Amino acid sequence: MKYISTRGEGEESNFEEVLLSGLATDGGLYVPKIWPTIEYDELETFSQMSYQEIAFLVMRRFTGDTFSDHEFRKMINAAYSGFDHKSICPLVQLSENHFLLELFHGPTLAFKDVAMQLIGQMFEHVLRKKNLRATVIAATSGDTGAAAMAAFKNSEMVDIFVLFPLGRVSEVQQRQMTTLGRPNIHALALDGNFDDCQALVKQMFNDSKFRKSVNLTGVNSINWARVMSQIVYYFTAATALGAPKRKISFTVPTGNFGDIFAAYVAKKMGLPLDMLVIASNENDILHRTLLTGVYRKKILRQTISPSMDIQVASNFERLLFDLHEGSSKLIRMLMQNLDKDGSFDLSPKVLDKLRESFSSGTTSDEDTLKTIKKVLKDFGELICPHTAVGLAVANQEIKNIKKSPMITLATAHPSKFPVAVKRSTGVLPALPTRYDDLYSRNEVVTHVKNSLNEIQAIISERILP
């Protein structure tokens, strides 16, 4: 399996290179050169298999010869051994045709653990084999950072630095990042918003001298291995509900477009999916794009679903590349327009293709709070605000897809966002007992200004030999 960049200027890479480098050297995102497929007969056998076995069958199609089958199975088993549910990503039925896919049973209580725990295993394996240390740097709106730190906390090969926007992550998220007490783990609180964090990380990657000097690598949602690991639960969930014999729809609370892009890949691989619904909070760039064909940045708004407070959905570039039939020339043009004018236009043909696979909706904080309350009343389930955005939008869409079951992704545990949940329901969601001491642990955090030089200096100084 070979990978190419959406901007078309780098060399072809194998999985190991893609895993370790995160972003392609030309500033583009790696995509597989062809989409591997899974035949109908094989899909029919999935409903009898464990999560781990399906994970192996789906992902080995992307990993080439980087791992032996035995090694890869071992890594998958280790990655999911810390989940507190035996199904890893269980389905919960809400109504006749509507299900929740719970993705928050990992160590940091959000769906990002599903990918990050496996990435931790894969990094350790590859770096040990090469006898090489690496520096992981990540920007986070809260959940990615915590998940990445949890994934590397026992690593002997990786130093990790996480940039998060000061004051804009929940206290649980912050404490998950600042209380690990490991010498290879560094929480950096930035004076700025998530997009500033993300821009700084991009600049560090584009600084080839710095990149080399610390052996920089990224595990943000632009890392292909993240997307790859997320493809799996679309297969497990859809086949558990009757695919490939019937089509399934998904609604995905969306920020950076990584999670829902994984659904699109599953469809490309042969999983019969009906509608993929993009659910946005008031940062609704993707919803506006589907309505108007114009992708335009707007001022970032802070909402009660902060992990989706994103102005530019980085992974959308991967979809655009596919919708433009692999024309990196067109992608470079669109991205130049985005840099220059803050927007680009989709051609009518591309917009039609986009609307064939996706629909979208947006919801306000007020409706998000109402949804949390209604779900508790109707189904006795406490949900997090991101999941509530998903359910609010799914309920707008569900009438259009009467035939197929709808699965909405539950992306975080409600206790990760206690303020919003309490405000809506009056109920304070309890953290799982393994977090009993979270508020008594000592916090270690470095405040940083929005300055590339300052942050690069901190990183160079702190990496372990």
Ligand SMILES: *Cc1c(COP(=O)(O)O)cnc(C)c1O
């Ligand atoms: C990251 C995150 C999202 C958004 O996922 P993307 O892959 O960025 O679209 C939604 N909900 C929660 C809880 C998250 O942590």
